[in-house]
Amino acid sequence: MLIGRPAEYNFSSPESGPGTKEAEMQVVSVEQMRAIEKEADERGVSFAEMMERAGRGVAEVVVSEYGDEDWRVVTALVGSGNNGGDALVALETLARSGWTAQAYLVRPRDEKDPLLERARTAGVLVMAAAQDKKLHGLQEWLENSNVLLDGVLGTGIQLPLKEEIAAILKYVSEAETVPHVVAIDCPSGVDCNTGEAAAETIPAELTLCMQAVKQGLLRFPAFEKVGELRVVNLELPEKLASLKKIDEFMVDGEQVAGYLPERPMTAHKGTFGTLMIAAGSTYYIGAPLLAARGAYRMGVGLVRLAVAAPLQASLAGQFPEATWLLLPDEMGMIAEGGAEVLRKNLSRVTAFLVGPGLGAEETTASFIKNLLTSAETPHQAPSFGFLTSQEEGEVESGESPKLPPLVMDADGLRLMARVDGWPELLPPGSVLTPHPGEMSALTGLEVAEIQANRQEVACKFAKKWKTTVILKGALTVIAAEDGRAYIIPVASAALAKAGSGDVLAGIVAGLLAQGRPALEAAVAGAWIHAQAGLEAADQLGGTAPVLASDVIEAIPRVLWALRFE
Numbered sequence: 001m002l003i004g005r006p007a008e009y010n011f012s013s014p015e016s017g018p019g020t021k022e023a024e025m026q027v028v029s030v031e032q033m034r035a036i037e038k039e040a041d042e043r044g045v046s047f048a049e050m051m052e053r054a055g056r057g058v059a060e061v062v063v064s065e066y067g068d069e070d071w072r073v074v075t076a077l078v079g080s081g082n083n084g085g086d087a088l089v090a091l092e093t094l095a096r097s098g099w100t101a102q103a104y105l106v107r108p109r110d111e112k113d114p115l116l117e118r119a120r121t122a123g124v125l126v127m128a129a130a131q132d133k134k135l136h137g138l139q140e141w142l143e144n145s146n147v148l149l150d151g152v153l154g155t156g157i158q159l160p161l162k163e164e165i166a167a168i169l170k171y172v173s174e175a176e177t178v179p180h181v182v183a184i185d186c187p188s189g190v191d192c193n194t195g196e197a198a199a200e201t202i203p204a205e206l207t208l209c210m211q212a213v214k215q216g217l218l219r220f221p222a223f224e225k226v227g228e229l230r231v232v233n234l235e236l237p238e239k240l241a242s243l244k245k246i247d248e249f250m251v252d253g254e255q256v257a258g259y260l261p262e263r264p265m266t267a268h269k270g271t272f273g274t275l276m277i278a279a280g281s282t283y284y285i286g287a288p289l290l291a292a293r294g295a296y297r298m299g300v301g302l303v304r305l306a307v308a309a310p311l312q313a314s315l316a317g318q319f320p321e322a323t324w325l326l327l328p329d330e331m332g333m334i335a336e337g338g339a340e341v342l343r344k345n346l347s348r349v350t351a352f353l354v355g356p357g358l359g360a361e362e363t364t365a366s367f368i369k370n371l372l373t374s375a376e377t378p379h380q381a382p383s384f385g386f387l388t389s390q391e392e393g394e395v396e397s398g399e400s401p402k403l404p405p406l407v408m409d410a411d412g413l414r415l416m417a418r419v420d421g422w423p424e425l426l427p428p429g430s431v432l433t434p435h436p437g438e439m440s441a442l443t444g445l446e447v448a449e450i451q452a453n454r455q456e457v458a459c460k461f462a463k464k465w466k467t468t469v470i471l472k473g474a475l476t477v478i479a480a481e482d483g484r485a486y487i488i489p490v491a492s493a494a495l496a497k498a499g500s501g502d503v504l505a506g507i508v509a510g511l512l513a514q515g516r517p518a519l520e521a522a523v524a525g526a527w528i529h530a531q532a533g534l535e536a537a538d539q540l541g542g543t544a545p546v547l548a549s550d551v552i553e554a555i556p557r558v559l560w561a562l563r564f565e
């Protein structure tokens, strides 16, 4: 089982039958969610009906996740609003299917509240916080339950928390025995728009978002409280205009599984593309290996490593699967003339990764410029540029084919930023993989400004540059040329180590080389990389010991889970 792997739960009711999975998990602001609910209500799915679906969806997840445990006792912290309403419907449903269900009214609800009446009729025990001043009743319920539903506050919250609610949340957060915490829509105390989180917020094991993930949950500090994020599908009419407008999504395994290349039995290595990687320098010898191994683990047919000639001697013995293209160098840095050698060897190449570990020497800057501008100057033809025998013909031909789709990474990005008009020089279907520092070099914005508005910045520039951008870091954002944003719901120190960016670049380029479109390669690559980081940390018992090589070794397990889980 993959850690942190989100999934979507389809609400199914006897009337509607099992729902169909939305292709993509939407991410919405509170205002967008209200507009969706309003339009759904106008189109015949009433607010009350949505709450029924929400509550029953929550109950369905509780049964599937925790129904096999030794005892089945659920307590819900119930607030005065609709979030509390969802909790009451969930309790009623669970009580009717044999669970002991307990409603702890954190705030008073109307005594004539039909949801409360229905819950009581179904056998739900009710206790009001107002009658439990010392919280002994709550303590007893916490101790006898295996599941705690957090249904105090949803999207209607206005921080700061009122004191009496804060006191109860704090009590539960600090309690010695806490059951599995399932937050309804969001952990109570979190602002679903801004990601602000009250200190008392109870950390959830699972957060079940109603219909769509609220944007604040994918921001810090809220993200630290959400645990695993899943969506309960309320089966709203698909044609709602307010739903169609959504252009932000959270990536999940089911989406990624749909992006993996087929592996036909009759395949040969040509079926899975050729990836050329221009990377490495005296200072960063291992970067090409990490990228190439990442790509091979993703299934690419052939990787050619284009490196400064002196590097090959030290690398070749460690990597029998690679084929090589030797580039002219200055002191082990790829030199200006490397561009011409590369351009003459791209005819069978289906994707091209440039950048990991290149360094920042002037001659390498000229190499990047020449590569992008194809400013080939025959009189400067390199005195060497050794090729394996199979490529010799290509050099003789003197052809200069157009660049295949490019993944530009690391030092390559910083050097590219110095080339006038670089966005127009990128081949179609390319992917840029900046971390915030490299994004700063590309955009001229301060890192703090980029970090404060990750989605907005990534989307604005992906649109402007007409290319796919992976803005790396905790909660990696993939921005599409058309302005759509995809968020990877993973933050882990497992990946905060030198070399893990090289692995990501290799994974994405490996998918691109196999013919996946840029956006799919970027979304799937970033998700698989993040999951591999989590998986490696799981295997090694912590994030500290994870090396970039361990992330590569975890890729097969992630792919296995995508195919079979």
Ligand SMILES: NC(=O)C1=CN([C@@H]2O[C@H](COP(=O)(O)OP(=O)(O)OC[C@H]3O[C@@H](n4cnc5c(N)ncnc54)[C@H](OP(=O)(O)O)[C@@H]3O)[C@@H](O)[C@H]2O)[C@@H](O)CC1
Binding pocket: 037, 046, 047, 048, 050, 051, 054, 055, 079, 080, 081, 082, 083, 084, 086, 107, 152, 153, 154, 155, 156, 157, 158, 159, 160, 161, 162, 165, 184, 185, 186, 210
């Ligand atoms: N609409 C629908 O059909 C659907 C809605 N759905 C569900 O409804 C949820 C939104 O419901 P909502 O709008 O009722 O807001 P919600 O957060 O439950 O309660 C607001 C109340 O909380 C209180 N309160 C606020 N701030 C506070 C503070 N700082 N400190 C303390 N108390 C505070 C305040 O109450 P008061 O204190 O005034 O009694 C306020 O009135 C949404 O997240 C989802 O779960 C889904 O089922 C889908 C269908």
Ligand SMILES: Nc1ncnc2c1ncn2[C@@H]1O[C@H](COP(=O)(O)OP(=O)(O)O)[C@@H](O)[C@H]1O
Binding pocket: 410, 435, 471, 472, 473, 474, 475, 476, 490, 491, 492, 493, 495, 496, 497, 498, 499, 500, 501, 502, 503, 504, 529, 530
């Ligand atoms: N805290 C984190 N949570 C999730 N992913 C992270 C985190 N820190 C780093 N990463 C990921 O690890 C990779 C680091 O890349 P990069 O910064 O280029 O490092 P390097 O150049 O040293 O390999 C990126 O894919 C980034 O998204």
Ligand SMILES: [K+]
Binding pocket: 083, 150, 151, 152, 153, 154, 183, 184, 185, 186, 187, 188
């Ligand atoms: K909640």
